[in-house]
Amino acid sequence: xxxxxxxxxxxxxxxxxxxxxxxxxxxxxxxxxxxxxxxxxxxxxxxxxxxxxxxxxxxxxxxxxxxxxxxxxxxxxxxxxxxxxxxxxxxxxxxxxxxxxxxxxxxxxxxxxxxxxxxxxxxxxxxxxxxxxxxxxxxxxxxxxxxxxxxxxxxxxxxxxxxxxxxxxxxxxxxxxxxxxxxxxxxxxxxxxxxxxxxxxxxxxxxxxxxxxxxxxxxxxxxxxxxxx
Amino acid sequence: xxxxxxxxxxxxxxxxxxxxxxxxxxxxxxxxxxxxxxxxxxxxxxxxxxxxxxxxxxxxxxxxxxxxxxxxxxxxxxxxxxxxxxxxxxxxxxxxxxxxxxxxxxxxxxxxxxxxxxxxxxxxxxxxxxxxxxxxxxxxxxxxxxxxxxxxxxxxxxx
Numbered sequence: 001x002x003x004x005x006x007x008x009x010x011x012x013x014x015x016x017x018x019x020x021x022x023x024x025x026x027x028x029x030x031x032x033x034x035x036x037x038x039x040x041x042x043x044x045x046x047x048x049x050x051x052x053x054x055x056x057x058x059x060x061x062x063x064x065x066x067x068x069x070x071x072x073x074x075x076x077x078x079x080x081x082x083x084x085x086x087x088x089x090x091x092x093x094x095x096x097x098x099x100x101x102x103x104x105x106x107x108x109x110x111x112x113x114x115x116x117x118x119x120x121x122x123x124x125x126x127x128x129x130x131x132x133x134x135x136x137x138x139x140x141x142x143x144x145x146x147x148x149x150x151x152x153x154x155x156x157x158x159x160x161x162x163x164x165x166x167x168x169x170x171x172x173x174x175x176x177x178x179x180x181x182x183x184x185x186x187x188x189x190x191x192x193x194x195x196x197x198x199x200x201x202x203x204x205x206x207x208x209x210x211x212x213x214x215x216x217x218x219x220x221x222x223x224x225x226x227x228x229x
Numbered sequence: 230x231x232x233x234x235x236x237x238x239x240x241x242x243x244x245x246x247x248x249x250x251x252x253x254x255x256x257x258x259x260x261x262x263x264x265x266x267x268x269x270x271x272x273x274x275x276x277x278x279x280x281x282x283x284x285x286x287x288x289x290x291x292x293x294x295x296x297x298x299x300x301x302x303x304x305x306x307x308x309x310x311x312x313x314x315x316x317x318x319x320x321x322x323x324x325x326x327x328x329x330x331x332x333x334x335x336x337x338x339x340x341x342x343x344x345x346x347x348x349x350x351x352x353x354x355x356x357x358x359x360x361x362x363x364x365x366x367x368x369x370x371x372x373x374x375x376x377x378x379x380x381x382x383x384x385x386x387x388x
């Protein structure tokens with residue numbers, strides 16, 4: 001009785017006659033039984049841990065017409081931006097600006113909530129995709145959610161300005177996520193790559209919050225490496 | 230949304246779970262899901278009606294993951310602490326997330342060919358035949374990678 005057959009048995013890959021054979025052999029041998037149990041535990045453990053990732057809603061949002069950009073235009077804009085920034089991106093994902101649809105990954109809690117901001121500690125927690133963008137993106141990346149400035153505020157927290165499809169603002173990293181500190185409806189931006197946070201109101205907020213200078217590319221990368229602490 | 234987009238949307242939660250089986254941390258898994266959805270939308274003309282959209286999309290995701298394997302390794306050297314991914318995410322079930330991170334790191338120690346077999350069969354619960362078709366390998370090859378992957382995981386997690 002080899003391990004491969006026991007595993008195939010646990011996976012339901014054997015026909016009834018073979019399955020019966022394996023079941024009998026395993027029942028008769030404590031060593032095989034222990035091994036089969038270990039494999040069963042492993043399978044259950046993976047299912048329990050990974051299962052919830054498929055239960056969070058994920059939606060495809062049609063991107064407004066005005067924001068559809070041709071691949072060539074997006075590439076030019078990206079190249080121009082890269083030249084200006086001179087801070088090379090270490091990695092990039094393909095085609096983010098070129099797709100005609102944007103995929104939004106939403107955390108499970110967001111959709112179930114009653115509309116409106118409640119008087120709760122976590123009321124200003126940002127959900128994906130903005131929280132995700134703030135976690136992983138560097139300032140120069142042209143993505144559906146754009147991140148502009150990163151800086152440390154007077155309380156020592158790392159904060160970042162951003163502009164999404166419908167919401168723009170400033171958020172700061174707190175232990176369990178990103179907390180919104182200033183927000184405004186995102187202005188309709190017909191597919192340009194205007195810096196998030198370049199409007200006067202956001203600039204004023206940042207001015208009031210910032211301790212020292214905004215992060216440069218190296219500081220930003222270092223901050224990402226330590227989870228924005 | 231048209232029929233293709235609707236079907237793809239319905240599939241996205243499972244694709245995202247598969248991405249968690251492949252990627253090194255949840256943030257990378259979401260990036261992989263996003264990239265896969267975009268590639269699927271761009272390449273929709275290549276999907277043949279009547280064939281399985283699931284298998285087609287799994288294959289796209291798996292190929293993107295393989296294609297980025299080299300840059301993944303490079304990045305691992307440039308940006309060190311793997312612990313960076315620990316803090317990613319919004320408020321939620323902290324214990325479950327820690328377990329997920331832990332298992333993702335364990336899977337990350339497997340060779341790619343074992344990891345993709347484990348992810349398809351143990352996480353996505355595909356049959357051996359379906360998983361072998363996604364990976365375009367004979368069933369015998371799939372089962373031996375699967376067995377070796379599971380033995381390695383047990384050694385990492387239990388022994």
